[in-house]
Amino acid sequence: MKKIVIIGASHSGITFADQLRSGGFEGSITILEKQIINPVEKPPLSKTFLDEDFSNTKIKFRPEKWFLDKFIDLKLGVEAKEILKEGNLVKLVNGEEISYDCLILASGATAKNLPSKMLQNNKQFVLRDFKDALKLQNALTEEKEVMIIGGGYIGLEIASSLRKKGHKIRVLEVAERLLARVASPELSNYFLNLHKEHEVKISFGESINKIKEFDNKISIETSSHKNYVADLIIVGIGVSPEIRLAYEAGLDCDNGIVVDANYRSSYSNIFAIGDCALNKDEYGIRIESVHHAQFSASRVSSCILGLEIPTYEEPWFWSDQYNVKLQSVGIIKDIKNTVSRIGRREGSKSWWSFSSEGLVAVEAVNDPQAYVVAKHILQNKIKVDEKQLSNNDFDLKEMIKK
Numbered sequence: 001m002k003k004i005v006i007i008g009a010s011h012s013g014i015t016f017a018d019q020l021r022s023g024g025f026e027g028s029i030t031i032l033e034k035q036i037i038n039p040v041e042k043p044p045l046s047k048t049f050l051d052e053d054f055s056n057t058k059i060k061f062r063p064e065k066w067f068l069d070k071f072i073d074l075k076l077g078v079e080a081k082e083i084l085k086e087g088n089l090v091k092l093v094n095g096e097e098i099s100y101d102c103l104i105l106a107s108g109a110t111a112k113n114l115p116s117k118m119l120q121n122n123k124q125f126v127l128r129d130f131k132d133a134l135k136l137q138n139a140l141t142e143e144k145e146v147m148i149i150g151g152g153y154i155g156l157e158i159a160s161s162l163r164k165k166g167h168k169i170r171v172l173e174v175a176e177r178l179l180a181r182v183a184s185p186e187l188s189n190y191f192l193n194l195h196k197e198h199e200v201k202i203s204f205g206e207s208i209n210k211i212k213e214f215d216n217k218i219s220i221e222t223s224s225h226k227n228y229v230a231d232l233i234i235v236g237i238g239v240s241p242e243i244r245l246a247y248e249a250g251l252d253c254d255n256g257i258v259v260d261a262n263y264r265s266s267y268s269n270i271f272a273i274g275d276c277a278l279n280k281d282e283y284g285i286r287i288e289s290v291h292h293a294q295f296s297a298s299r300v301s302s303c304i305l306g307l308e309i310p311t312y313e314e315p316w317f318w319s320d321q322y323n324v325k326l327q328s329v330g331i332i333k334d335i336k337n338t339v340s341r342i343g344r345r346e347g348s349k350s351w352w353s354f355s356s357e358g359l360v361a362v363e364a365v366n367d368p369q370a371y372v373v374a375k376h377i378l379q380n381k382i383k384v385d386e387k388q389l390s391n392n393d394f395d396l397k398e399m400i401k402k
Ligand SMILES: Cc1cc2nc3c(=O)[nH]c(=O)nc-3n(C[C@H](O)[C@H](O)[C@H](O)COP(=O)(O)OP(=O)(O)OC[C@H]3O[C@@H](n4cnc5c(N)ncnc54)[C@H](O)[C@@H]3O)c2cc1C
Pocket: 007, 008, 009, 010, 011, 012, 013, 032, 033, 034, 035, 042, 043, 044, 045, 046, 078, 079, 080, 081, 106, 107, 108, 109, 110, 127, 128, 129, 154, 242, 245, 273, 274, 275, 276, 287, 288, 289, 290, 291, 293, 316, 317, 318, 319, 320
């Protein structure tokens, strides 16, 4: 294999290129990226994007020189338009064609927005990339009333960042709790109280009916006929995987590009990694996280380099809100019981969630010890006694002693 083309220069695409070169791959590596700025990491965008000295230089994945030194041809401002899989070609929006021996789809996901019939104006924002973060930063130079649509991680991290700067925040969530899709009810409740302590107003069970603009403000009418007024709206209602190229090329797609355990798509020399990939057999769902972006990249680089394939890893995630660091491992699904534990440090807590199969996920706030032990337990499928766990005097480390 001589020529590898990657579509997307972000957490998965850049990790993959790096691993390939470090592993001794000597062929050509080209990365196509439709954004024009040098790629930046995403997690800081919702966590520190309002810092006075926030700039893209601090959060760049790699300096420009790194790509040159590694002989990785990063083509910025270049969008892939179509895959001609029988001819091993990618057609670009600029009319050019690029050939490959192996194609890696690392095209990620795009932020969902409100239906187009609702007002789309310069007072409505999403946050997915650096461009979005800059737009928001420019709109928030003075104190504003902000309506955040969606109580998921992005919405809550933005709420926390904006409260630190004194903006007034209301979160509108269609479900009956925060983080309903991804967290245990216990963790949802914890974050609800945390945000309330920081004077964030939160409404549940409400979606938007109508948005109107008046006197330089926005009025938002909800499904329960309440009206809220804000200076701007930030929509954080999840993402859609970027699967168009794969779908139109006839690859198997669902809520993501369907891949096997090597992250190979239904066409043998095309792989998909990161947020756009759906590894149904191992994870069941599409995983959106930095860990999965890196892990899936390592599976494909090992496969191409002929190295041993990395074993399954439990997905992990983190979130920073106010002075709280959440670390979670595993997938919250079919939960029948959640055991709470108080950690050793002040304010540290963890929730251990069980399905009928046993422990499936652990969420720890300000409790790195619980998180590390939980990761080890889940990764090594160690059996955990729920009763023992619910006893706070029981030392967690006992569970991982041989
Ligand atoms: C604000 C924010 C905060 C986050 N915080 C966390 C966190 O704390 N912890 C965590 O684990 N995860 C976090 N995430 C999620 C994490 O960033 C994603 O899981 C990760 O970015 C996925 O990487 P990716 O490379 O698969 O896709 P992406 O990062 O979406 O990158 C895909 C790239 O492909 C490019 N592209 C797409 N289509 C084309 C095309 N046709 N031609 C050329 N280029 C194309 C896009 O421009 C983009 O640069 C956060 C995400 C956001 C937005």
